[in-house]
Amino acid sequence: MADIVDIAVSAGSFTTLVTAVQAAGLVDVLKSPGPFTVFAPNDDAFAKLPPGTIQTLVQNIPQLTRILKYHVVPGKLKQADLAQLGTVTSVEGSTIKIDCSDGFEVKNATVLAADIEADNGVIHVIDTVILMG
Numbered sequence: 001m002a003d004i005v006d007i008a009v010s011a012g013s014f015t016t017l018v019t020a021v022q023a024a025g026l027v028d029v030l031k032s033p034g035p036f037t038v039f040a041p042n043d044d045a046f047a048k049l050p051p052g053t054i055q056t057l058v059q060n061i062p063q064l065t066r067i068l069k070y071h072v073v074p075g076k077l078k079q080a081d082l083a084q085l086g087t088v089t090s091v092e093g094s095t096i097k098i099d100c101s102d103g104f105e106v107k108n109a110t111v112l113a114a115d116i117e118a119d120n121g122v123i124h125v126i127d128t129v130i131l132m133g
Helices: 004-011 015-023 027-031 043-047 053-059 061-070 079-085
Strands: 036-041 072-074 087-089 095-099 109-118 121-126
Touching: 004 015, 004 027, 004 036, 004 109, 004 121, 015 027, 015 036, 015 043, 015 053, 015 061, 036 109, 053 061, 061 072, 079 087, 079 095, 079 109
Parallel strands: 036 121
Antiparallel strands: 036 072, 087 095, 109 121
16 A cells, blocks of 8 residues: 555645655655554645745745644544544644534544545545644
């Protein structure tokens, strides 16, 4: 089975995320055994950010890294697991609210595709880039 990075690359709808992960030097981490739960913003999610945001983040690698780590949770947590937890703590260290009462939402993002199995975890595709705070 492919790992999280390989799935993101082959899907074709995560080019901005893949570029950001490469710029932040997180490829090796996300190719490691993990397991990880990744809330993966698709290209449309990144397109919602204000103009220039991505370029600014690529020039500020510590901030970019922090935001990307906020989208990753240790362990392999499927939708059913997340629904029971209600909140999870990201690799970045902040809490993320999970709401499965009406659909599947992660903080302010709607999950478009859940439980995509990877060799080293699980991916949930989200429609919005989530930010700490």
